Amino acid sequence: MSASIIDTTLTNDDLAPTTPAHRTWGTYNYIALWFSMSMEITTYQLASSMIAKGMDWKQAVGTVLLGNLIVLVPMLLNAHAGAKYGIPFPVFIRASFGVRGANVPAIMRALVACGWFGIQSWIGGQAIHSMLLVVRPSIANVDWALGACFLSFWLLNMIVVWRGVESIRFLQGFGAPFMFIMAAALLIWVRIKAGSFGSMLSTPSKFHTWHEFAPVFFPTLTGMVGYWATLALNIPDFTRYSKSQGAQMIGQGFGLPVAMTLYTFVGIAVTSASVVIFGEPVWNPITLIARFGQPWIAFLALIAILVATLNVNIGANVVSPSNDFSNLYPRLISYRMGGMITGFLGLAIRPWKLLATPDAYIFGWLEGYGGLMGPIAGIMVCDYVFIRRTKLDIYSLYHREGIYHYVKGINPRAIVALVLGVVLALVGLWVPSMRFLYDYSWFVGFFLAGIAYFVLMQMAVKPAAVAVEG
Numbered sequence: 074m075s076a077s078i079i080d081t082t083l084t085n086d087d088l089a090p091t092t093p094a095h096r097t098w099g100t101y102n103y104i105a106l107w108f109s110m111s112m113e114i115t116t117y118q119l120a121s122s123m124i125a126k127g128m129d130w131k132q133a134v135g136t137v138l139l140g141n142l143i144v145l146v147p148m149l150l151n152a153h154a155g156a157k158y159g160i161p162f163p164v165f166i167r168a169s170f171g172v173r174g175a176n177v178p179a180i181m182r183a184l185v186a187c188g189w190f191g192i193q194s195w196i197g198g199q200a201i202h203s204m205l206l207v208v209r210p211s212i213a214n215v216d217w218a219l220g221a222c223f224l225s226f227w228l229l230n231m232i233v234v235w236r237g238v239e240s241i242r243f244l245q246g247f248g249a250p251f252m253f254i255m256a257a258a259l260l261i262w263v264r265i266k267a268g269s270f271g272s273m274l275s276t277p278s279k280f281h282t283w284h285e286f287a288p289v290f291f292p293t294l295t296g297m298v299g300y301w302a303t304l305a306l307n308i309p310d311f312t313r314y315s316k317s318q319g320a321q322m323i324g325q326g327f328g329l330p331v332a333m334t335l336y337t338f339v340g341i342a343v344t345s346a347s348v349v350i351f352g353e354p355v356w357n358p359i360t361l362i363a364r365f366g367q368p369w370i371a372f373l374a375l376i377a378i379l380v381a382t383l384n385v386n387i388g389a390n391v392v393s394p395s396n397d398f399s400n401l402y403p404r405l406i407s408y409r410m411g412g413m414i415t416g417f418l419g420l421a422i423r424p425w426k427l428l429a430t431p432d433a434y435i436f437g438w439l440e441g442y443g444g445l446m447g448p449i450a451g452i453m454v455c456d457y458v459f460i461r462r463t464k465l466d467i468y469s470l471y472h473r474e475g476i477y478h479y480v481k482g483i484n485p486r487a488i489v490a491l492v493l494g495v496v497l498a499l500v501g502l503w504v505p506s507m508r509f510l511y512d513y514s515w516f517v518g519f520f521l522a523g524i525a526y527f528v529l530m531q532m533a534v535k536p537a538a539v540a541v542e543g
Contacts, residue, residue: 083172083471084164087399087408090467091159091313098314103324104332106311110304111332112256113381114196117358119300120340125354126289127279130341136290137337140297141330147450147519148305148329149322150458155309156318158465162307162393163400166449167470169456169526173482176401178449178491182306183394183415185442189303190394191419193386194230198223199359200378207368207375226379227416233387234395234412255377256339267346276345276354292440292512299443299515301329305450307393391415441499444514448494451523452487460530486529494522 123133154165163179170178201222205212212218267273280286308325315321340358347355355361362374395411406414457463469475473482498518501511510517 081404083403083473085399085403085407087396088161088164088403089471095159095314096316098311098320099316100320100324103311103315103321104328107325107328108253108332109381109384111329112253112336113193113385114358114378115192115385116300116333116336117340117343119297120337121344121354121358123293124276124341124344124348126293128289128293129276129278130274130338130345132278132280132286132290133341134334134338136293137297138330138334140294141301141333143294144298144301144305145326145329147454148301148308149325150454151305151450152308152312152321152325153318153463154457154465155312156315156321157463158467159313160467160470161310161313161396163397164470165309165457165465166306166453167477168461168465169452169484170487171479171482171484172470172473172475172477174479174484174488177488178306178452179397179400181445181449182303183397184418185303185445186390186394186397187415187418188422188424188442190230190386190390190415191422191424193382193390194227194419195223195424196359197226197229197379197382197386200375200382201226203359203362204372204375207372226382227420230383230386230391231413231416233383234391234416235409255374255381256336259374260339260342263343263346263350267349270342272349273342273346276348288512295443295513295515296440299440299446302443302446302450302515303393306446306453307396310392310396390419440511440514441502444498444511444518445495447498447515447518448491448522451494451519451521452490452526455523455527456487456530459527486533487526490522490526490529493525494518497521 120133120137123136124130128136151162151165154160155162158165162182163175166178167175198219199222202212202219205218205222264270264273278286280289312321343358343361344354347353347361351364355364359375359378391412394415395408398411398414399406399408457465466476469477472478477484479485495518497510498514498521499511501508501514
């Protein structure tokens, strides 16, 4: 697409379609992306929290696998547009929300990413603090030490952000095999401590009937889907660099469910082993490592945690909000500037509150934002697959007078569908009798918003259902 047909108020170098020279990501890169992003502390804590809530290892692994297979469907459907047209998420979503209306879902996605950025930075700061305690135990008496470690890791993230997107590909390619080795080493280590794999996985479920299990299973499944609900939206930010459609589909179809299931099994097994060794489930791996009391092992394990946390924070929590903030004002906000905004908002989230307990993490954070991301995903999938049949007009995505201009740049039908989906998904937070809707928040939002959008678009006089492929 030539620069002459692009409205400069709607694009910059970071939002423009990728060229063949940019298409450098192969199947391995997408497998490495998912292994690197899955093998990190919040994944481990999601798995270990299931044990802490009373599941046995088979129930927890089954929940993880089912949740990831569910979220893989909208992820691959949205990824298709990135690989086909080379466009990022905030540009792709202009087709359904309008060239100006796209800022609404884009900023919703960006703010959730800022929360995740703060969470990962806090975890990285905890790991640095624990490493210092191994070397110099007197650090425990320094009140400001943990805060300083948090800010130090935050600054390291900002340096990587400043270096750009290609640094992510390099970081993921190195980090994936390293983290795989470290996860295997951790599993073997706790097996030795516990005595056998049988004893590690011997913790029984506290649920004896489906009636007892269901109130924990369904909210946890929703949290599992919500865990990657953010990436299900902005996956075009990565697949726009794919060498082919097949490369990203095979890489993701293998990488996401396999990596998440393998690594959550490590978290489940290690947490179950902590029950055998310490008499209680220890869901935070940083706390667990410190309790084993072997300095050289603890130091090596904490380095692995730092690498993992840096990997996922840059890959999952910076690329999308950087593009989303850039979409607000392309001429002023670049990818780098968007990354800086993400970093500072991440500080303001107070991430230590979100990781205080398993309930705060799953039933508060994951379920809560799942109710925001589900409706957006439902509208995106409905628009791209069922209304436009995967055909987009690239010219109109970058022009205010194209078919995606709708009403002053906003598609009111998409906004109405989004509001309906979000309200119904989250109403259970305030109306106890409708709590079940909140327990299924991502699913409620996804299907309700998608169906509402489809009906509203079919009722429109000129729904712009199929555009000329550009």
